[in-house]
Amino acid sequence: MTRRTWLGLVIGLTAAALAATFFFDPFAPRVGPVVGPAPTPLGWAAQLEWLAGDGIGGDRDGLPQAARFADPYGVAVAGDGTVYVADGGDNNRIRRIGRDGQVATLAGSVEGFRDGAGTAAAFHTPSGLALDRAGNLYVADTGNHAIRRITPQGIVSTLAGTGVAGYRDGPAAQAQFNGPIGVAVDSQGRVHVADTYNDRIRVITPEGNVSTLAGGDYPGFVDGTGVAARFDTPTALAVDRQDVLWVADLRNNAIRHVNADGVVGTARTWWPDGATGIGRPLALAITRDGVLYVSEMSGGRILQIAADGHIRVITGHARQERLSRPAGLALDGRQSLIATDATGYRVHRIAPRTATPPPLIAGPAPHAPLPQTQGRWPLAPQQGWHEVVGTLGEVRGNFRNENRDHLHSGLDIRGDIGQPVLAIADGKVASPHAAWGFGGQGEGMGLDTLAYIHMRVGRTARGEVTDPRFQLLRDEAGEPERIRVRRGTRFAAGDVLGTINPMAHVHLSVGGSGYERNAIALGFTGYADSQPPRIDGIHLLDTLDQPLAEKERGHVVVPRELSGVRIVVEAWDQVDRNLPRRRLGLYALGYQILDATGRPLPGYESPRMNIEFNRMPPDPDAVMVAYAADSGITVHGSAVTRFQYVVTNRVRDGVVETGSWQPSELPAGEYLIRITALDYSGNAAGARRDLKILLR
Numbered sequence: 001m002t003r004r005t006w007l008g009l010v011i012g013l014t015a016a017a018l019a020a021t022f023f024f025d026p027f028a029p030r031v032g033p034v035v036g037p038a039p040t041p042l043g044w045a046a047q048l049e050w051l052a053g054d055g056i057g058g059d060r061d062g063l064p065q066a067a068r069f070a071d072p073y074g075v076a077v078a079g080d081g082t083v084y085v086a087d088g089g090d091n092n093r094i095r096r097i098g099r100d101g102q103v104a105t106l107a108g109s110v111e112g113f114r115d116g117a118g119t120a121a122a123f124h125t126p127s128g129l130a131l132d133r134a135g136n137l138y139v140a141d142t143g144n145h146a147i148r149r150i151t152p153q154g155i156v157s158t159l160a161g162t163g164v165a166g167y168r169d170g171p172a173a174q175a176q177f178n179g180p181i182g183v184a185v186d187s188q189g190r191v192h193v194a195d196t197y198n199d200r201i202r203v204i205t206p207e208g209n210v211s212t213l214a215g216g217d218y219p220g221f222v223d224g225t226g227v228a229a230r231f232d233t234p235t236a237l238a239v240d241r242q243d244v245l246w247v248a249d250l251r252n253n254a255i256r257h258v259n260a261d262g263v264v265g266t267a268r269t270w271w272p273d274g275a276t277g278i279g280r281p282l283a284l285a286i287t288r289d290g291v292l293y294v295s296e297m298s299g300g301r302i303l304q305i306a307a308d309g310h311i312r313v314i315t316g317h318a319r320q321e322r323l324s325r326p327a328g329l330a331l332d333g334r335q336s337l338i339a340t341d342a343t344g345y346r347v348h349r350i351a352p353r354t355a356t357p358p359p360l361i362a363g364p365a366p367h368a369p370l371p372q373t374q375g376r377w378p379l380a381p382q383q384g385w386h387e388v389v390g391t392l393g394e395v396r397g398n399f400r401n402e403n404r405d406h407l408h409s410g411l412d413i414r415g416d417i418g419q420p421v422l423a424i425a426d427g428k429v430a431s432p433h434a435a436w437g438f439g440g441q442g443e444g445m446g447l448d449t450l451a452y453i454h455m456r457v458g459r460t461a462r463g464e465v466t467d468p469r470f471q472l473l474r475d476e477a478g479e480p481e482r483i484r485v486r487r488g489t490r491f492a493a494g495d496v497l498g499t500i501n502p503m504a505h506v507h508l509s510v511g512g513s514g515y516e517r518n519a520i521a522l523g524f525t526g527y528a529d530s531q532p533p534r535i536d537g538i539h540l541l542d543t544l545d546q547p548l549a550e551k552e553r554g555h556v557v558v559p560r561e562l563s564g565v566r567i568v569v570e571a572w573d574q575v576d577r578n579l580p581r582r583r584l585g586l587y588a589l590g591y592q593i594l595d596a597t598g599r600p601l602p603g604y605e606s607p608r609m610n611i612e613f614n615r616m617p618p619d620p621d622a623v624m625v626a627y628a629a630d631s632g633i634t635v636h637g638s639a640v641t642r643f644q645y646v647v648t649n650r651v652r653d654g655v656v657e658t659g660s661w662q663p664s665e666l667p668a669g670e671y672l673i674r675i676t677a678l679d680y681s682g683n684a685a686g687a688r689r690d691l692k693i694l695l696r
Contacts, residue, residue: 037288037289039289040287040288040289040291042291042304042306042310042312043304043312044304044314044352044353045352045353046302046314046315046350046351046352046353047350047351047352047353047354047357047358048315048321048323048348048350048360048362049348049349049350049351049358050346050348050349050358050361050362051064051083051097051101051338051346051347051348051349052064052065052067052069052097052101052103052346052347053067053068053069053072053344053345053346053347054066054067054068054345054346054365055344055345055346055361055363055364055365055368056068056345056364056365056367056368056369057069057070057071057089057345057364057368057369058070058345059087059090059091059093060103061095061102061103061104061105062102062103063101063102063103064097064101064102064103067103068345069085069087069089069091069095069345069346069347070087070088070089070090070091070345071087071088071089071091071125071342071343071430072085072086072087072095072327072328072340072341072342072345072346072347073085073086073087073088073126073127073128073327073328073340073342074086074126074127074128074129074139074140074183074327074328074340075129075328075329075330075338075339075340075347076129076130076131076137076330077131077330077331077332077333077338078131078135079333080099081099081332081333081334082096082097082098082099083096083097083330083332083338083347084096084097084106084129084131084137085097085129085328085340085347086126086127086128086129086139086140086328087108087126088125088126088127088142088342088428088430088487088488089125089428089430089448090111090428091108092108092109092110092111092112092122092123092124092125092126093105093106093107093108093109093123093126094106094107094108094123094126094129094137094139094150097347105118105119106118106137106150106154107119107121107123107150107154107156108121108122108123108126108156109121109122110122111123111124111125111143112124113141113144113146113163115148115156115157115158116155116156117153117154117155117156118154118156121148121156123139123141123143123144123148124141124142124143124144124488125141125142125143125144125428125487125488126139126140126141126142126148127139127140127141127142127180127181127182127327127432127487128140128180128181128182128183128184128194128235128236128237128328129183129328130183130184130185130191130237131185132185132189133189134152135151135152136149136150136151136152137149137150138150138159138183138185138191139183140180140181140182140183140193140194141161141180142179142180142181142196142486142487142488143179143486143487143488144161144163145161145162145163145164145165145166145176145177145178145179145180146158146159146160146161146162146163146177146180147159147160147161147177147180147183147191147193147204158173159172159191159204159208160172160173160175160177160191160193160204160208160210161175161176161177161180162174162175162176164176165177165178165179165197165486166178167195167198167200169202169210169211169212170209170210171208171209171210172204172208172209172210173208175202175204175210177193177195177198177202178195178196178197178198178486179195179196179197179486179487179488180193180194180195180196180202181194181196181234181235181236181432181487182194182196182234182235182236182237182247182248183237184237184238184239184245185239186239186243186245187239187241187243188206188243189206190203190204190205190206191203191204192204192213192237192239192245193237194234194235194236194237194247194248195215195234196233196234196235196432196487197233197471197484197486198215199215199216199218199219199220199230199231199232199233199234200212200213200214200215200216200231200234201213201214201215201231201234201237201245201247201258212226212227213226213245213258213262214226214227214229214231214258214262214263214264215227215229215230215231215234216228216229216230218230218473218475218476219231219232219233219251219473220232221249221252221254221266223256223264223265223266224263224264225261225262225263225264226262229258229262229264231247231249231252231256231264232249232250232251232252233249233250233251233432233433234247234248234249234250234256235248235250235281235282235283235432236248236281236282236283236284236329237284238284238285238286238292239286240286240290241288241290243260244257244258244259245257245258245259246267246284246286246292247284248281248282248283248284248294249281250280250281250282250297250432250433251280251433253277253278253279253280253281254266254267254277254278254281255267255269255278255281255284255292255294255305267292267305267309268309269305269309269310269311270309270310270311271311272310278294278296278303278311279296279297279298279299279301280296280297280298280433281294281295281296281297282295282296282297282325282326282327282432283295283326283327283328283329283339284329285329285330285331285337287331289307290307291304291305291306291307292304292305293305293314293329293331293337294329295323295326295327295328295329295339296316296326297325297326297431297432297433297513298513299316299322300316300322300323300324300325300326300513300514300618301313301314301315301316301322301323301326302314302315302316302323302326302329302337302339302350314337314350315350321360321362322362322363322514322618323339323341323344323348323362323363324341324342324343324344324362324363324364324512324513324514324515325341325342325343325344325430325431325512325513326339326340326341326342327340327341327342328340328342332349334351335351335352336349336350336351336352337349337350338350341362341363342430343364343430343449343511343512343513343515344362344363344364344512344515345364345365345368346361346362346363348362363512363514363515363654364511364512364515366614366615366653370510370517370521370522371424371425371427371448371449371450371510371522372425372426373424373425373493373522373523373524374493375523375524375525376422376424376425376493376494376524376525377413377422377424377524377525378413378421378422378423378424378452378506378508379413379415379419379420379421379422379506380419380420380422382422382424382493382494382525383525383526384525384526385525385526385527385577386413386414386415386524386526387413387414387577387578387579387582388411388412388413388414388520388527388575388578388584389412389413389414389505389578389582389584390408390410390411390412390505390507390584390585391408391411391412391518391520391584391585391587391613391680392407392408392409392410392411392509392516392517392518392519392520392613392616393407393408393518393585393586393587393613393616393626393651394407394408394584394585394641394643395407395408395585395623395626395627395631395632395641395643396408396623396632397632397633403629403630403631403632403633404623404624404627404629404631404632405623406620406623407616407617407622407623407626408585409509409516409616410451410453410507410508410509410510410516410519411507411508411509411518411519411520412505412506412507412508413505413506413508414504414505415500415504415505415506416500416504417461417500417501417502417504418460418461418499418500419499419500420496420498420499421452421455421496421497421498421499421500421506422493422494422495422496422497423447423450423452423491423492423493423494423495423497424450424493424508424522425448425450425493426490426491426492426493427447427448427450427490427491428447428448428488428489428490428491429446429447429448429485429486429487429488429489429490429491430446430448430487431446431487432487434446434447434485434486434487434489435457435458435470435482435483435484435485438457438480438481438482438483441454441501441502441503442454443455443456443457443498443501444457444507445457445458445485445497445498447491447497449510449511449512450508450509450510451507451508451509451510452497452498452506452507452508453506453507453508453509454500454501454503454505454506454507455497455498455499455500455501455506456498456499456500456501457470457483457485457497457498458470458472458483458485458497458498459472459483459498459499460499461499463480465483466496466498467495467496469485469486469489469491470483470484470485471483471484471485471486509616510522511615511616514616514618515615515616515618515654516615516616517614517615517616518587518613518614518615518680520680521680527575528575528576528577528681529573529574529575529576529679529680529681529683530576530681530683531573531574531575531576531679531683532679532683532684532685532686533571533572533573533586533677533678533679533683533684533685534571534572534573534685534687534688535569535570535571535675535677535685535687535688535689536570536571536572536688537569537570537688538567538568538569538570538673538675538688538689538690538691539567539568539569539570539628539644540556540558540565540566540567540568540691540693541565541566541568541628542562542564542565542566543562543563543564543565543566543660545566545628545629548565552694553694554692555670555692555693555694556691556692556693556694557693557694557696558663558693558694558695558696559663559696560663560664560666560668560695560696561664562663562664563660563662564660564661564662565648565660565661565662565663566628566646566648566649566660566661567591567646567647567648567661567673567675568628568644568645568646568647569589569591569644569645569647569675569677570642570643570644570645571586571589571643571645571675571677571685572584572585572586572641572643573585573586573679573683575679575681581640583640583641583643584679585613585643586611586613586643586645586677586678586679587612587613587614587678587679587680588609588611588612588613588652588676588677588678589609589610589611589645589647589675589676589677589678590607590608590609590610590611590647590675590676591607591608591610591647591648591661591673591674591675591676592604592606592607592608592673592674592676593661593666593671593672593673593674594671594672594673594674594690595670595671595672596669596670596671596672598672601666601671607674607676608647609652609676610647610648610649610650610651610652610659611626611645611646611647611649611650611651611652612651612652612653613651613652614652614653615653615654616654617651617654617655617656618654619656621656622651622656625646625649625650625651625656625657625658626645626646626649626651627643627644627645627646628644628645628646630642630644631643631644647675648660648661663695666695667695668695668696669694669695670692670693670694670695671692671693671694671695672690672691672692672693673690673691673693674689674690675689675690675691676689677689
């Protein structure tokens with residue numbers, strides 16, 4: 001792979017040829033000079049503004065700061081500035097945000113399939129939204145396998161679909177879809193549908209006839225015409241001024257385009273800095289002059305793709321401004337975008353940066369309630385005890401001998417290979433791509449805000465499908481290729497989700513992507529931790545990571561002229577009934593500077609608790625900040641894991657910052673560095689917590 005990433009059929013193109021080639025394929029109509037509105041600026045500096053939702057899942061209309069959403073997914077903006085939001089989850093409503101910011105329910109109530117006016121109507125996991133020129137709102141009603149229409153007066157009717165999953169063209173009332181997620185309307189009034197789990201693009205004519213525009217019997221990645229083309233989990237659509245249809249092809253990590261004759265091509269896209277391609281494109285919006293905006297499911301970023309294929313990041317440069325799951329995008333007519341964050345329970349505006357940006361509010365609220373698990377474990381007996389073998393924030397390696405590859409994002413519970421994995425709470429599948437890693441060690445499934453990993457999803461140890469809610473897809477040769485679980489599928493606590501794979505444990509994580517929280521907070525029957533952490537050593541490094549090794553009278557000598565000192569603590573923990581060899585990571589660490597008699601110096605009356613694994617930091621480099629170089633082992637190693645925390649760096653509350661202690665701030669003399677090391681239960685290390693130092 002070169003430093004320039006190409007998606008689609010671009011082998012052999014040079015950078016010069018690409019620059020001279022229109023972004024669309026040759027069959028796509030050319031866009032002439034823009035007349036009227038100014039061209040869309042490229043690479044504009046953006047700020048993420050909060051629009052509505054308090055970051056807690058729920059159902060509440062009213063003031064924007066108090067409103068609550070369950071699964072804010074698709075979004076559309078009317079000409080008068082009204083914002084419409086498809087709110088799935090347990091709400092199953094279409095919400096509206098007025099120009100005054102007030103949130104109200106336009107249509108929907110309970111989960112179901114019913115036409116009618118306003119709240120008399122019922123939806124099942126509404127997803128994509130689109131408006132036509134007459135102000136009718138179209139809804140991809142995913143769980144009902146139907147396309148619904150809402151008039152400006154709030155009357156809901158079924159445009160196409162029977163309410164049963166399937167694949168059938170023809171009159172709209174008899175046509176069938178399979179979990180449609182995306183919808184768009186062209187200038188002729190034709191409604192285009194991303195028929196997600198049929199891997200096809202469908203069209204509903206104004207006369208009420210449904211046909212297949214492109215896509216075949218199997219998921220794949222093939223350009224071509226009509227049924228010869230292949231998509232893989234298309235999730236979002238956008239129509240440009242020439243009625244060319246653009247498709248977010250999620251599992252192909254690509255943007256596709258389809259003309260009125262069903263000819264499918266792949267957008268040529270590139271990064272000038274050599275970054276990787278689009279990470280699971282989830283939502284789309286397109287400007288009058290053909291500039292695309294794309295949201296990434298994997299990275300939480302919003303990207304801009306220019307007509308020459310050049311990709312630029314609009315939001316998500318800094319990990320603190322990333323969205324958890326940006327499911328919907330729409331232009332708002334004010335040179336801004338509206339974005340929904342489905343697992344952040346918020347709606348945002350992405351606007352040009354101002355001199356004084358508003359406070360950054362993103363992701364779910366830190367205090368949002370956790371799933372109601374009643375103490376269940378993901379293994380039988382669910383109300384019994386099971387051994388915890390890994391906690392959030394631990395250093396993890398990879399299979400390339402990198403000891404510090406990533407931070408562990410959840411809780412590991414030991415189990416036997418082939419043992420059934422059980423849901424710990426009632427839940428509804430919210431992601432359009434809820435099962436991943438078929439046959440691999442990291443295979444897993446997301447159910448609402450919980451993820452269960454290291455299992456054969458929906459299969460027994462012999463590979464037999466356990467439940468019709470799990471769709472086993474086979475390739476064209478008839479071989480098992482993956483498991484699909486549709487968005488909108490419900491599971492109850494205790495339902496079998498799969499069986500443990502050769503990793504011999506279940507990895508359980510809780511929280512939206514990039515905002516995972518410490519799963520111990522869920523509470524597990526029989527879990528207890530009365531053992532304090534153990535400190536094996538305290539080490540000092542200079543800013544070049546060289547150890548301060550000189551000692552005098554039992555004190556580590558610290559030159560006052562050093563520009564900074566990094567304090568490294570090697571420590572580990574156990575919980576009750578762990579095997580003696582088991583070592584777990586800590587929850588929180590900090591330090592104090594004391595005088596020689598043990599009294600805290602001014603500013604150090606309380607420990608500086610710089611490391612706290614209350615939630616997963618969104619920055620992938622956080623592992624390098626939290627841990628020193630000799631930490632960890634590779635995941636396939638057999639040595640004892642070493643947890644060496646750099647307590648002068650900050651990794652807590654989602655913030656990742658490097659730091660150091662400044663010895664020049666103190667006069668020469670003898671001092672103590674005292675470490676506070678805590679586990680999640682509040683037990684504190686009592687031994688080997690002090691290091692004597694001599695400043696000179």
